[in-house]
Amino acid sequence: MAEMRSPIESGVPDPMPYMHPVMVKNYGKWAYHDHPKPGVLRHRAESGDEIWTVKAGTQRQMDVYTIRTLCDIADQFADGHVRFTARSNIEYMVADENKVEPLIKALNDHGFPIGGTANSVSMIAHTQGFLHCDIPGTDASGTAKALMDELYEEFIKCEMPNRVKLSTSCCEINCGGQADIAIIMQHTKPPKINHDLVANVCERPTVVARCPVAAIRPALVNGKPSLEVDEKKCICCGACYPPCPPMQINDPEHSKIAIWVGGKNSNARSRPTFHKLVTSGLPNNAPRWPEVAAVVKNILSVYKADAQPWERMADWIERIGWPRFFEKTGLPFTKYHIDDWRGSRATLNASAHIRF
Numbered sequence: 001m002a003e004m005r006s007p008i009e010s011g012v013p014d015p016m017p018y019m020h021p022v023m024v025k026n027y028g029k030w031a032y033h034d035h036p037k038p039g040v041l042r043h044r045a046e047s048g049d050e051i052w053t054v055k056a057g058t059q060r061q062m063d064v065y066t067i068r069t070l071c072d073i074a075d076q077f078a079d080g081h082v083r084f085t086a087r088s089n090i091e092y093m094v095a096d097e098n099k100v101e102p103l104i105k106a107l108n109d110h111g112f113p114i115g116g117t118a119n120s121v122s123m124i125a126h127t128q129g130f131l132h133c134d135i136p137g138t139d140a141s142g143t144a145k146a147l148m149d150e151l152y153e154e155f156i157k158c159e160m161p162n163r164v165k166l167s168t169s170c171c172e173i174n175c176g177g178q179a180d181i182a183i184i185m186q187h188t189k190p191p192k193i194n195h196d197l198v199a200n201v202c203e204r205p206t207v208v209a210r211c212p213v214a215a216i217r218p219a220l221v222n223g224k225p226s227l228e229v230d231e232k233k234c235i236c237c238g239a240c241y242p243p244c245p246p247m248q249i250n251d252p253e254h255s256k257i258a259i260w261v262g263g264k265n266s267n268a269r270s271r272p273t274f275h276k277l278v279t280s281g282l283p284n285n286a287p288r289w290p291e292v293a294a295v296v297k298n299i300l301s302v303y304k305a306d307a308q309p310w311e312r313m314a315d316w317i318e319r320i321g322w323p324r325f326f327e328k329t330g331l332p333f334t335k336y337h338i339d340d341w342r343g344s345r346a347t348l349n350a351s352a353h354i355r356f
Helices: 019-023 064-077 096-110 140-150 151-157 197-202 204-210 291-306 313-320 322-329
Strands: 030-037 038-045 050-056 082-084 090-094 167-169 179-189 216-219 223-231 255-262 275-283
Touching: 019 050, 050 096, 064 082, 064 090, 064 096, 090 096, 140 151, 140 167, 140 179, 140 291, 179 275, 179 291, 197 223, 204 216, 204 223, 255 291, 255 313, 275 291, 275 313, 275 322, 291 322, 313 322
Parallel strands: 167 179
Antiparallel strands: 030 038, 038 050, 050 090, 082 090, 179 255, 216 223, 255 275
């Protein structure tokens, strides 16, 4: 028996053992690919071999039963080779065109829609939400589910000017957040500190160092070591909450949702840009978030009707300009949309040394 190699502790594993045999055989030797129908791609190699990819939408958080169901479909209707995309779509690879339609029928029968390719609305990428994250102000995966229920038709059809990607984030740190349209948690009040617990729970130097705007400093409250927040500096980001849960920032009334559009992940032909705020203060109204869904659907409908073919969201906005964007979508333009931040020279220490 061959001796097993020791595991590699850094870097990605070798993908070749997990690839479809046709992909391994023709690796780097593909002639072209086309898009026969929504959710289906065909790649043809220089050798004449073909491989068909069928993309289906799944939920991000999956139980064992769902994973086994998807694998059983792969074994029965495909060639047993699957992969997940960054947006939690599952892709089945088959080398026989006759297997494509039975595979699609099996996936649809089990409730997995086919789509998300070319100029469609792809599945929503989202942060961990209540299930895994330690600082969520909302459930990003819940928002993704509610929105995709509303956008189902745009997922299974290819009727957008270009591809559209959405993301949802459960806090302002926004670890999942760049997309054509990003739905991001928005705290509007500084954290409330439970001074009785800080000394027992928090490592104060860590909390002080965690603040990106140096708004937190050590303090002595009622004779106990604690922390205090300079509310004029605080940007309500919530970064202090993970190392110090007594600095509670989530609030049922003052934690809202904001929507941003454009950005470097939303352009095809224009220069990279930051995505920009278009609406804020939307209620964190679980479990369906109807106010958020209404704004997103409004932006998508205007983009779908007004953008030119193959124009990404950021390219469309760049062409028509921001005044026309707000005019066409009917979204209110407020003082909060004006970028008047002058930079760290006016708001932060100008050196690398932290001072208090």
